[in-house]
Amino acid sequence: MIKNIFPSEEKTISLSEVYRIEKSGDYTFKIEKCIEASLFIFVDLKEEKVSLNFSLLPYSNLSLTIVTNTVSSEIEYNINLEKESKLLFYSSDYTEKDLKTVKTISLSGYHSSAKVYEVTSAKEEGNIKGAFNFNHNNSSTECEGDFYYLANGNTSINKDVVALIKHGMKDSVSGEKIKGILLSKNAKIEAKPILKIEYDEVKASHGCAIGTIDANEIYYLMSRGLTKEDAMKIISKSFINPIILMASKNEEYKELVLPYLLKTIGSDKHEL
Amino acid sequence: MSKLIIKDLWVSASGEMILKGVNLSVESNETVALMGPNGSGKSTLSYTIMGHPSYKVEKGSIEIDGEDILKMSVDERSRAGLFLAMQQPYEINGVTNRDFIKQAMDKRQTKDGHIVSLYKFAVKLDKAIEDLHMEKDLADRYVNEDFSGGEKKKNEILQMKMLEPKMAILDEIDSGLDVDAINIVSDNINALKEKNKMGLIVISHYRRLFEHIKPDKVAVLINGTLVKEGDSSLLDYIDQNGYEDLKKEAGIEDEVTLLGECAFKENKK
Numbered sequence: 103m104i105k106n107i108f109p110s111e112e113k114t115i116s117l118s119e120v121y122r123i124e125k126s127g128d129y130t131f132k133i134e135k136c137i138e139a140s141l142f143i144f145v146d147l148k149e150e151k152v153s154l155n156f157s158l159l160p161y162s163n164l165s166l167t168i169v170t171n172t173v174s175s176e177i178e179y180n181i182n183l184e185k186e187s188k189l190l191f192y193s194s195d196y197t198e199k200d201l202k203t204v205k206t207i208s209l210s211g212y213h214s215s216a217k218v219y220e221v222t223s224a225k226e227e228g229n230i231k232g233a234f235n236f237n238h239n240n241s242s243t244e245c246e247g248d249f250y251y252l253a254n255g256n257t258s259i260n261k262d263v264v265a266l267i268k269h270g271m272k273d274s275v276s277g278e279k280i281k282g283i284l285l286s287k288n289a290k291i292e293a294k295p296i297l298k299i300e301y302d303e304v305k306a307s308h309g310c311a312i313g314t315i316d317a318n319e320i321y322y323l324m325s326r327g328l329t330k331e332d333a334m335k336i337i338s339k340s341f342i343n344p345i346i347l348m349a350s351k352n353e354e355y356k357e358l359v360l361p362y363l364l365k366t367i368g369s370d371k372h373e374l
Numbered sequence: 375m376s377k378l379i380i381k382d383l384w385v386s387a388s389g390e391m392i393l394k395g396v397n398l399s400v401e402s403n404e405t406v407a408l409m410g411p412n413g414s415g416k417s418t419l420s421y422t423i424m425g426h427p428s429y430k431v432e433k434g435s436i437e438i439d440g441e442d443i444l445k446m447s448v449d450e451r452s453r454a455g456l457f458l459a460m461q462q463p464y465e466i467n468g469v470t471n472r473d474f475i476k477q478a479m480d481k482r483q484t485k486d487g488h489i490v491s492l493y494k495f496a497v498k499l500d501k502a503i504e505d506l507h508m509e510k511d512l513a514d515r516y517v518n519e520d521f522s523g524g525e526k527k528k529n530e531i532l533q534m535k536m537l538e539p540k541m542a543i544l545d546e547i548d549s550g551l552d553v554d555a556i557n558i559v560s561d562n563i564n565a566l567k568e569k570n571k572m573g574l575i576v577i578s579h580y581r582r583l584f585e586h587i588k589p590d591k592v593a594v595l596i597n598g599t600l601v602k603e604g605d606s607s608l609l610d611y612i613d614q615n616g617y618e619d620l621k622k623e624a625g626i627e628d629e630v631t632l633l634g635e636c637a638f639k640e641n642k643k
Contacts, residue, residue, distance in 0.1 A: 316464075319464055321427070321464075322460075322463065323466070323474065324447070324448035324449040325451075325452055325457075325458055325460075326452055326474070326475075326478040327452035327453045327478045327481040327482060327537065328449055328474075328477055328478055329447075329449050330449070332477060332481075336469055336473065336474065336477060337469060339468075340467065340469045341468060
């Protein structure tokens, strides 16, 4: 069942829950100690500003999927992980116009870990700015992020992904990969993977590649009979497939967000 | 009955002329073995037939059933019944074999004017995977990603079995395959040829493949020119003598490259 949540409300999550957010405000979700939960959130905003706060208590495990559909809005996520807690986070942001996002994952507890898969795109004239921060505030913390930015029409995407490993955070591991796909001549993507390392005994890596879809991949698909448009669409869809797969774990949620996920790649129907 | 006709084909890539007046034809139920030393233009010919944008046709024609395929886009060529099993198939991260092949099949209508149903597609795909002795999870793996060399080649044949082309060009389909895999792949190619009377251009460096896929005609391409055509006895000749005598017979000298202040590079015929 899809639930509504009201601003300033705090929810304690157990098992699997689905929420829809449509109004400005601060929302807080708490995952109790030792609980394993799945949380699906759909954020549908027009000229609004929301802040979503998540608190993972020790030994908790959260699978979090957030799909947003926005017009001229601002979104802030603050996710705090305590000792031995684990986060698997799938995030898709689509905007009809401007969008500003600041997402921060704080690995505050010893041996806490986060894995992130994020897809961001805008309609033809959209302008997206934002940052994704990983703060390693304790030792033996791990994070891994895959970020995909899809820019069409006159879209402009400007994002920083920042990993901060503070002094003394021994044996922490941080890795971030950014892939920007330019789907038109006028689209722009400026993305920076940034590592701020204040201690020696850690592992950190980053990578960023921005370009058009590989011409050889398009050729290969066309050589089997797909048109160029179909080839580009099926390759673009590959970026949101992991999120569709996660969303599919809750049938009701999948039905709710699928049209918005498909908007992300410029398609309004599920063809496959 | 289909026929692919290549006439006086001149093709360049990166400003260099690679094919120099190639004439070749293949018809339904016919197998042409295309042989030649490395760098002779065999892959250029196959990519040109399949419309790869890196290759520019300077002169000549390629027709299938009287239609000029040089005017067709890559996807139109595929839907016209052409298929290229590539020497080095591309990897596509995030796109599953199942999604990709289903979409490719949806672009083709069945004889009654409909697209193949999901059920029939699934049954056919499972059968093709089984026929090729491939892992069952292959359908849901990303196209060619983390495939071994042999799996990639089998995946090309899997796609051919699903799409059932009129004419297929198999570019070194045997490279990367062990002896057992060559038998399996060859059996599948022969079965599809038998079923659909498919025409084949088979490129290989090794006679062994042609022990399984019997050619009706053997064509030898050297330095961008077809220097000799003959029956399967030509395979034995090449196996024993290599290409040197055929080069001399055709008046082709090795490329001469002199280095120094007055360095030049020249191909002589």
